[in-house]
Amino acid sequence: MGNNLAALLPFLFYAGSIGLLIRYKTWQKVVLLGIPILSIFIFFFLHKGVSGQLNFFGYALNISRLDSLSYPFVLIFLIMSILGSIYSLHHTDRLQHCSSLAYAGSAIGVVLAGDWFTLYVFWELMAIFSTFLILARRTEGARKAAFRYFSVHVLGGLLLLGGILMEVKTAKGLQIGHLDLKGLSSWLIFLGIALNGAIPPLHAWLKDAYPEATVTGAVFMSAFTTKSAVYLMARVFAGTELLIWLGAIMTILPVFYAEVENDLRRVLSYSIINQVGFMMCGVGIGTQLAINGAVSHAFCHIIYKALLFMSTGAVLHVTGRIRCTELGGVYKTMPITALFCMIAAASISAFPLFSGFVSKSMIISASENERLIIAWLMLQFASAGVIAHAGIKVPFFAFFGHDRGLRAKEPPINMLFSMGVAAFLCVFLGVYPKPLYQILPYPVDYVPYTGHHVISQGQLLLFAILAFYLMLKAGVYPPELKAINLDLDWFYRRLLGGYLLPWLLRLIELISSWAYRVISVGLTRSLCLLPNRLPNLLVGLCLGLLRPFSIYERLKKELLDTLLKEPSSISMALAVVGIFLLWILL
Amino acid sequence: MREFDPFSSKKVRRIGTVLFYLLLFSLLFFEFFMEKHPLLPFERYAFFAAFGFVSCVFVIYGAKILRYFLKRKEDYYGK
Numbered sequence: 001m002g003n004n005l006a007a008l009l010p011f012l013f014y015a016g017s018i019g020l021l022i023r024y025k026t027w028q029k030v031v032l033l034g035i036p037i038l039s040i041f042i043f044f045f046l047h048k049g050v051s052g053q054l055n056f057f058g059y060a061l062n063i064s065r066l067d068s069l070s071y072p073f074v075l076i077f078l079i080m081s082i083l084g085s086i087y088s089l090h091h092t093d094r095l096q097h098c099s100s101l102a103y104a105g106s107a108i109g110v111v112l113a114g115d116w117f118t119l120y121v122f123w124e125l126m127a128i129f130s131t132f133l134i135l136a137r138r139t140e141g142a143r144k145a146a147f148r149y150f151s152v153h154v155l156g157g158l159l160l161l162g163g164i165l166m167e168v169k170t171a172k173g174l175q176i177g178h179l180d181l182k183g184l185s186s187w188l189i190f191l192g193i194a195l196n197g198a199i200p201p202l203h204a205w206l207k208d209a210y211p212e213a214t215v216t217g218a219v220f221m222s223a224f225t226t227k228s229a230v231y232l233m234a235r236v237f238a239g240t241e242l243l244i245w246l247g248a249i250m251t252i253l254p255v256f257y258a259e260v261e262n263d264l265r266r267v268l269s270y271s272i273i274n275q276v277g278f279m280m281c282g283v284g285i286g287t288q289l290a291i292n293g294a295v296s297h298a299f300c301h302i303i304y305k306a307l308l309f310m311s312t313g314a315v316l317h318v319t320g321r322i323r324c325t326e327l328g329g330v331y332k333t334m335p336i337t338a339l340f341c342m343i344a345a346a347s348i349s350a351f352p353l354f355s356g357f358v359s360k361s362m363i364i365s366a367s368e369n370e371r372l373i374i375a376w377l378m379l380q381f382a383s384a385g386v387i388a389h390a391g392i393k394v395p396f397f398a399f400f401g402h403d404r405g406l407r408a409k410e411p412p413i414n415m416l417f418s419m420g421v422a423a424f425l426c427v428f429l430g431v432y433p434k435p436l437y438q439i440l441p442y443p444v445d446y447v448p449y450t451g452h453h454v455i456s457q458g459q460l461l462l463f464a465i466l467a468f469y470l471m472l473k474a475g476v477y478p479p480e481l482k483a484i485n486l487d488l489d490w491f492y493r494r495l496l497g498g499y500l501l502p503w504l505l506r507l508i509e510l511i512s513s514w515a516y517r518v519i520s521v522g523l524t525r526s527l528c529l530l531p532n533r534l535p536n537l538l539v540g541l542c543l544g545l546l547r548p549f550s551i552y553e554r555l556k557k558e559l560l561d562t563l564l565k566e567p568s569s570i571s572m573a574l575a576v577v578g579i580f581l582l583w584i585l586l
Numbered sequence: 587m588r589e590f591d592p593f594s595s596k597k598v599r600r601i602g603t604v605l606f607y608l609l610l611f612s613l614l615f616f617e618f619f620m621e622k623h624p625l626l627p628f629e630r631y632a633f634f635a636a637f638g639f640v641s642c643v644f645v646i647y648g649a650k651i652l653r654y655f656l657k658r659k660e661d662y663y664g665k
Contacts, residue, residue: 259649260657335590368626376626384641400593407589451620458613460638466610467642478650486656493663
């Protein structure tokens with residue numbers, strides 16, 4: 001088989017997405033499932049190498065570059081798109097089906113891209129298609145969240161584009177390669193990727209948007225956007241010291257939020273930030289072991305995080321509830337879903353024999369080998385924090401906890417099947433990590449199951465559980481409350497959209513109405529003072545000239561109405577325009 | 587609808603608790619046979635157990651403090 005097929009993979013997904021427009025239920029299911037399965041078959045025949053070369057206005061483009069770093073990411077993205085497709089087989093919402101396939105294809109395109117231009121195009125497509133997965137929930141809250149999500153990602157995309165254009169100007173060519181973090185261009189690229197990777201302080205979009213997505217949409221979203229950012233960081237900024245500290249902070253901060261969050265899918269969103277922190281830290285350490293750790297952790301994380309979103313999504317699907325304050329005790333009628341959720345929870349907590357253990361311990365060992373004691377302590381602290389929120393809190397409050405009398409059925413069979421496959425993979429990779437270790441970017445000389453690893457990790461986790469248990473019994477554990485906790489999205493949802501923008505608009509309103517009065521009234525009056533026929537002519541002319549002003553007034557009124565209805569998103573759009581102007585100036 | 591409900595019985599709960607404590611003690615016991623890492627200067631007996639316990643307590647109290655300052659009503663950003 002030729003290598004050029006690799007370049008076709010993203011387009012195969014797009015073709016499937018277009019094919020889904022045909023309204024015929026069986027056909028939809030065949031396409032939805034067939035495209036990812038066909039792609040993975042093609043993928044297994046591919047050789048590593050560069051393909052899909054194009055000449056674009058004198059620049060050499062590479063649609064695909066399959067090498068040891070992109071290989072594991074493409075593979076897990078394909079596996080994930082199969083799992084996600086099976087999970088969403090039961091519904092017939094074409095908007096979701098089309099956009100989830102196209103979103104998966106774009107993510108694969110990002111990971112395969114060999115040059116900056118191709119990357120940028122797929123990057124933006126990924127943002128666009130994922131927005132529809134939020135919109136498809138068709139509630140007012142989801143619509144607003146989708147606008148915010150999209151605005152933030154357009155901003156990130158423009159940062160990336162600015163960086164890319166400046167980088168290309170320096171005549172290094174379009175090829176994606178390692179960059180040092182110095183100079184404006186590399187910083188812009190770094191910020192663009194960091195935004196997609198949800199690195200604080202650019203993380204708030206994630207916890208804002210994912211819980212608003214549809215049940216199946218959130219499963220797809222949990223996998224692609226952040227992990228393609230991890231891939232790109234590993235490709236471009238491996239070994240950047242700043243990433244070690246950003247990653248370590250990133251593992252710790254969301255743990256506190258997750259502990260007092262009411263919406264279970266928002267708990268999981270914070271948990272994504274926490275887990276991506278481990279990967280970013282590994283990328284920052286940059287040794288072979290650390291990069292291997294980051295890649296394998298991304299691989300395992302995608303599966304167990306998807307499983308967590310699937311099982312909580314299943315609860316949302318059958319009960320219509322997702323808040324801790326409204327759930328509890330559903331394990332009695334949903335024991336299989338509860339079991340899958342617990343397997344995912346054990347994996348994310350990195351219990352020995354589950355997948356998180358064989359990947360996370362690589363990153364922690366790498367920090368140990370490099371004598372990064374403070375980072376090591378931060379990562380271990382975060383590991384204990386993971387068990388507190390994702391490991392216990394999610395399964396406990398969803399399935400056990402207070403029995404609120406809900407007697408829900410198990411979800412449809414396709415959901416259960418998809419969860420079952422994901423759960424199997426979690427356990428399989430944990431027990432037998434060799435196939436995973438074989439596809440990592442560097443040769444692996446690492447044994448996860450040593451006495452020290454197992455016993456130290458076991459002690460860390462089980463004594464954390466003991467602390468959780470004792471505090472729950474003593475009543476110290478913060479109770480579930482119907483409340484939210486402010487995060488950095490406050491700055492654009494409240495400060496900018498709620499306070500600053502109305503003031504700014506009022507100011508503009510004031511100035512423009514004053515100017516209108518002065519010009520129209522003042523000018524007409526002064527013209528009337530002139531003698532004879534001339535004034536009539538001039539007044540006529542003047543009124544003609546003023547007509548655009550009245551149109552402007554009407555337009556402005558409409559604009560104001562929409563702005564005041566949707567302040568946060570438009571304010572973000574204003575920021576985007578600002579960045580765009582800045583970029584043109586550059 | 588058939589219900590699956592083993593965790594309501596006191597017996598099952600008691601057995602679970604006993605097993606859990608047994609696991610904790612066995613982890614502490616088997617540490618005697620574990621080779622130490624020379625890399626970490628502060629690693630003592632039961633370091634990881636203490637670290638895990640303290641971390642979890644710290645996370646929960648930290649979260650309570652965070653909630654004290656940042657908690658808002660559910661409709662804070664509008665419905």
